[in-house]
Amino acid sequence: MLDWIEVVIRSFSIIIGLFVITKILGKKQLSKLSFFEYIVGITIGDIAGTLSMDLGLNVMHGLISIFIWSLFPVAISFLSLHNKKFRDFVEGNSTVFIKNGKIMEDNLKKEKYTLDELLEQLRKKDVFKFADVEFATLETNGDLSVLLKKEKQPLSVEDVINNPPAIKEPQTVVMDGQIFDEPLTTIGLNRRWLKEELDKKGVAIENVFLAQVDSYGQLTIDVYDDKIEIPKPQAKQLLLASIKKCEADFELFALQTKNRTAKDMYARNAQKLQDMQIKLTAYLEH
Structure with missing residues (x-):
């Protein structure tokens, strides 16, 4: 051979x-x-x-x-x-490097870890002050896990809204100009709805490279020609505008009515809508 x-x-x-x-x-x-x-x-x-x-x-x-x-x-x-x-x-155990904002020097020496290396790993986690760290541990695979102190953690939706609605994964409904019926059916939509949404954006189905629908029913698309600007979904902004309009209507009703009971009811509802705006504005503006 x-x-x-x-x-x-x-x-x-x-x-x-x-x-x-x-x-x-x-x-x-x-x-x-x-x-x-x-x-x-x-x-x-x-x-x-x-x-x-x-x-x-x-x-x-x-x-x-x-x-x-x-x-x-x-x-x-x-x-x-x-x-x-x-x-x-075989795999070893994780080693605590920072606890309650204090660096554990003995553990650093045990793992032959220098302060420069620790600070470098913290920077990779977008942490530039070790005092902001509540807990940091070196995992068995060499990764550094970091838990920030409560006051240093970024604001989450749960901090603003109690029991926020669950967000489902976006469904891909168009890929390479081909419509997928199963994802559309999964979210309770159909081809007619998709065509209407594309018509609103002035885009033909054959020009769509990728299209996804999120859990709020908003359609996001990417076309083959990157020079074409696609209007961004406006459903959230429209919802915020509707809330503001309802609040203004209630305030107007409260001013116009002479019935004390009705005036108080309109004022209470206007206040509720105003509180709702404060909680939702940061979320609905994006």
Whole structure:
């Protein structure tokens, strides 16, 4: 057999074998690999590359070596999954670097972590003052997890509105000019609604590269020609304007009526709508 033909056969066989091994090992991301799993991956790749090119090596011996190296992480993952003590021994435990805004110097020395490295990791988390940190820990994969103090955390919808409505994932209804009926049906819409919305924006379906509908029924589209400006959805702004109009109407009714009971009712409702505006303005303006 010609040498180059043997190299091709070996390479294809090893690629298929590595693909099978990768499927067996699972979908763990590279950043989540332990140090041992990282070393195993490099070693298997080195063995596979050498086995593909060095025709003097016995293919079966190489495959046995790859199998043994692949067997270890599978066995370790299985034992780690069912035994916490073994998992702690193999993967280690997280290390607290900051607690209650105070840096734990002994833990930094234990992990051979310098202050410069700690501050660099904090900056990557958009934290520039260690005193703003309530809790920071070095995870077993080397990532730094940071919890800011309550007063330093960004405002969330839950801080403004009690029991905010759940937001569902946006549905892709058009891709490459092709309409998907199933996502439209999932959110209770149809092709007629989609065509009407596209007509409002002055866009033909064949010119749509991607279109999505969010949980509020707003259609967002991207067209093939990037020079075309597509009007942004106005549903939220219209809702805010409607709330303001209702408040103004109630205030007007309160001024016009002479009935004391009705005047108080209109005033109360106007105040409720005003409170609602304060809570929703930041959300509905975007």
